[in-house]
Amino acid sequence: xxxxxxxxxxxxxxxxxxxxxxxxxxxxxxxxLLVGPSGVGxxxxxxxxxxLVPHFTGGTLRGRVTVAGRDTRTHKPRELADVVGTVxxxxxxxxxxxxxxxxxxxxxxxxxxxxxxxxxxxEETLDLLGLAPLRDRSLATLSGGQQQRVAIGSxxxxxxxxxxxxxxxxxxDPAAAEEVLAVLQRLVHDLGTTVLMAEHRxxxxxxxxxxxxxxxxxxxxxxxxxxxxxxxxxPVYPPVVDLGRLAGWDPLPLTxxxxxxxxxDLRDQLAGRIPKDNAPAAADGGPAPQGPPAPDHExxxxxxxxxxxxxxxxxxxxxxPTPPATVHIADVTALSVRRAHVHALRHIDLTVRPGETxxxxxxxxxxxxxxxxxxxxxxxxxxxxxxxxxAPPHRTPPRDLVRRVGLVPQEPRDLLYADTVAAECRAAxxxxxxxxGTCRALVTDLxxxxxxxxxxxxxxxxxxxxxxxxxxLTARPPLLLLDEPTRGLDYAAxxxxxxxxxxxxxxxxxxxxxxxxxxxxxxxxxxxxxxxxGEVIADGPAAEVITSSxxxxxxxxxxxxxQRWLTVAQVRKALS
Numbered sequence: 001x002x003x004x005x006x007x008x009x010x011x012x013x014x015x016x017x018x019x020x021x022x023x024x025x026x027x028x029x030x031x032x033l034l035v036g037p038s039g040v041g042x043x044x045x046x047x048x049x050x051x052l053v054p055h056f057t058g059g060t061l062r063g064r065v066t067v068a069g070r071d072t073r074t075h076k077p078r079e080l081a082d083v084v085g086t087v088x089x090x091x092x093x094x095x096x097x098x099x100x101x102x103x104x105x106x107x108x109x110x111x112x113x114x115x116x117x118x119x120x121x122x123e124e125t126l127d128l129l130g131l132a133p134l135r136d137r138s139l140a141t142l143s144g145g146q147q148q149r150v151a152i153g154s155x156x157x158x159x160x161x162x163x164x165x166x167x168x169x170x171x172x173d174p175a176a177a178e179e180v181l182a183v184l185q186r187l188v189h190d191l192g193t194t195v196l197m198a199e200h201r202x203x204x205x206x207x208x209x210x211x212x213x214x215x216x217x218x219x220x221x222x223x224x225x226x227x228x229x230x231x232x233x234x235p236v237y238p239p240v241v242d243l244g245r246l247a248g249w250d251p252l253p254l255t256x257x258x259x260x261x262x263x264x265d266l267r268d269q270l271a272g273r274i275p276k277d278n279a280p281a282a283a284d285g286g287p288a289p290q291g292p293p294a295p296d297h298e299x300x301x302x303x304x305x306x307x308x309x310x311x312x313x314x315x316x317x318x319x320x321p322t323p324p325a326t327v328h329i330a331d332v333t334a335l336s337v338r339r340a341h342v343h344a345l346r347h348i349d350l351t352v353r354p355g356e357t358x359x360x361x362x363x364x365x366x367x368x369x370x371x372x373x374x375x376x377x378x379x380x381x382x383x384x385x386x387x388x389x390x391a392p393p394h395r396t397p398p399r400d401l402v403r404r405v406g407l408v409p410q411e412p413r414d415l416l417y418a419d420t421v422a423a424e425c426r427a428a429x430x431x432x433x434x435x436x437g438t439c440r441a442l443v444t445d446l447x448x449x450x451x452x453x454x455x456x457x458x459x460x461x462x463x464x465x466x467x468x469x470x471x472x473l474t475a476r477p478p479l480l481l482l483d484e485p486t487r488g489l490d491y492a493a494x495x496x497x498x499x500x501x502x503x504x505x506x507x508x509x510x511x512x513x514x515x516x517x518x519x520x521x522x523x524x525x526x527x528x529x530x531x532x533x534g535e536v537i538a539d540g541p542a543a544e545v546i547t548s549s550x551x552x553x554x555x556x557x558x559x560x561x562x563q564r565w566l567t568v569a570q571v572r573k574a575l576s
Contacts (some may be wrong), residue, residue: 001194002026003051004222009044018044021221023065024213028161029192031184033199033227036215038462038490042166043089045222049164049196050086051077053498058521068161068259082111085155086164088469089461089488090411091147091171092139100142100150101126101135107158114454118157125153128183130176133158134372141340143517144171144484145364152180153526155188163187165197169204171362171410172485173516174551177204184208200490203238203519203555206231207255226379228256236491239519239555246575259559266571267560275543275563275570315440327354329479329510330375330405337370337534344370346534348384352479352510355502359521359542361552362531368514369410371531372481374465375512376407388479406472410483412464413456416473422452424471427540432475442470446500461488465497470571473504480504482513486520498524521546522566542566 008020019041026032034042047053049071054061065072068083088094097103104125108118126132129149142326148171155163163184169177184429185208187193199205206212212230214223222240223230228251231241240259246265253259332350336343345367352358360368373379374386377393386392389404396404409415413486416425425439432438443450446466456464465485472480480501486494494517501511501524515521521528521542528545530538530552538545547564556565565571 001028001068002196003064004045004048005064006067007045007048007065009041009048009059009061011057011059014059016219018059018218019215019222020219024222026194026211028194029188030210031188031197032211032213032224033154033194033197033202033205033209034213034215035202035230035234035236037217038460038488038493040215040218042215042219046086046166046196046198048072049162050084051075051080052086054258079255079357081107083160084162084164085158085160087148087151087155087166087168088169089170091144091151092411094151094154095139095147096250098138098140099133099135103139103154104157106163107154111158113158120435121157121159125157128156130179138340139520141342143365143369145173145176148172149176149180149364152210155162156183159191161194163195164196165199165278167200167488168197169201171364171484171516173361173414174204174518176364177201177516181205181208183266187408187535200236200486200488201238201517202236203213203240206223206238227520228252239568240559241383243556243571246568246572256555256558260554265540267563270560270563270565270571270574271539273574275565275574328352329354329389331387332375332384333386333428335374335381335386337374337379338382339370339379344534345374348536349535350529350539352512354478354508354510355505357433357505357511357524357526358513359525360512360530360531361516361518361528361546362537364516366531367534368531369483372407372483372512372514375479376405376408377401378483382464391436399431402472402475402477404477405479405481406475406477407481408465408468408472408483408485410487412461413469415468416456416464419453419455420452421447421450421456421467424456424467425474428471428474432474434474439470439474442473443467446470462490462493463487469500472509475567478509480509480511482511484515484517485513486515486517494520518546518552518554518562519567521552523569528552 003025004022007022008017010017019241022045034058035044037044044053047057048065049067055076067080070080095103097106101122104122105118126135131153134146152168169180184195188195206227209227211224214230214234222358231237231252240256241252249262328351330352332348335348337345362368370379375388375393377396380394384523393401393405416424418427421443425443428439429436439564447463456467484498505511525542528542529536543564543566547557554566
């Protein structure tokens with residue numbers, strides 16, 4: 001159904017091809033998972049299937065890509081639209097209508113399908129993806145995860161022979177991700193749909209793949225095999241595979257069920273040992289960060305994503321200590337928020353202390369992003385009060401607010417307006433009244449090798465996140481908010497983010513992140529708050545909250561239950 005024959009793609013101005021020598025075939029009715037670290041060209045491979053590469057992106061494609069017998073060099077994307085459905089990383093870029101129901105119907109209208117067929121397929125898709133309650137909602141009012149489901153639904157309604165999906169579950173809560181993947185599996189098994197999908201959260205999708213196509217490094221040749229074969233050699237792998245490697249299991253398990261069946265000896269080895277819970281660096285007060293940032297470096301052993309005993313560079317953010325006291329960086333009392341007839345938050349009471357890292361979790365549309373936007377002053381309370389640094393954020397002038405709280409939004413490019421990295425840094429220094437070069441020093445630390453004249457749009461998802469984080473940190477806000485910070489990040493990039501945020505919390509920053517990434521919460525969070533329908537339904541230490549929830553428990557917790565281990569790093573440390 002999809003065939004690549006010695007394909008290389010070189011973009012205009014690039015010295016080397018982004019991908020080269022790509023040669024593989026996706027048979028009809030199979031789900032093939034495209035795997036590899038960030039920056040190896042996975043999105044380029046996907047774009048070549050739909051014809052977006054090179055017809056939309058530019059550049060030179062050598063070799064041949066055929067889809068259902070059509071050569072993508074001679075067929076433009078519109079001439080492949082009846083065969084290929086594509087969902088990229090940014091659902092907003094796909095939308096052309098205003099409401100959920102209209103968006104689901106648009107693709108079929110473009111293909112000229114009869115109204116009766118369109119109506120039936122829209123209803124089927126609304127039910128398949130749990131979108132029926134949202135059918136009349138404006139797309140602009142949906143959460144990121146809800147928008148992702150609509151984008152997936154909009155390509156399902158025309159019933160394409162081929163689906164090309166780039167990070168389809170990145171913005172979905174665990175339950176919604178399982179629903180979408182179950183739908184994809186049904187399409188593959190029952191209707192013979194061919195699916196080519198790239199996804200960084202392998203723990204969600206590896207068990208659904210018929211084959212894995214591995215791009216191990218930039219410029220390397222693509223290799224293809226069964227999931228078990230490829231996970232044995234892949235540089236990126238989910239926690240269940242990492243635990244299997246640690247325990248020496250052969251063959252490696254790909255599912256929690258397989259791992260549990262083989263984990264008896266490992267549980268015996270860990271019996272009597274107590275996992276070290278995440279604990280805030282300054283639980284009841286302590287130093288609150290003040291003044292401009294002063295990034296420094298130390299060397300420490302081990303760390304997030306690293307092997308035991310391996311030195312890594314550690315960012316130490318120096319602070320001016322304040323006298324020990326019970327300090328609240330933020331206080332929320334009886335907060336309720338109504339937005340466009342939707343009760344987004346109900347009676348929220350919350351206290352945030354220095355050194356805490358808090359994970360906000362819950363299904364899509366639970367109110368996580370609304371709470372972050374309220375803390376940063378973008379949304380005013382309907383009732384109740386919000387105090388950040390002793391002041392209501394929605395009434396605080398922006399120049400003062402940036403020194404109290406900073407938000408890295410779900411789409412980091414929403415913060416990035418300049419034409420170059422250097423211009424972004426100059427603007428950040430000016431807005432924060434920081435010394436010239438402050439932001440650039442942070443960018444150098446977070447993004448080594450990125451030049452001043454690089455346009456932000458030319459950065460990868462992970463690099464844009466790092467640049468947006470540097471822009472926010474320039475003002476040294478005591479409260480740092482992040483909305484879905486691991487979208488588009490591979491495991492190595494996520495480990496670097498964990499290391500950075502751990503250092504910031506140790507320096508006294510309070511960090512609150514809205515995330516569906518249960519593995520990130522397990523590794524980083526001191527405290528987890530679960531939201532449902534705008535209400536807090538659980539608030540406590542990470543180990544207690546997430547292990548008690550089947551939906552939000554990490555893989556290691558499920559494998560080693562009833563023992564309360566959260567991460568492979570905890571197990572590795574205990575065994576060593």
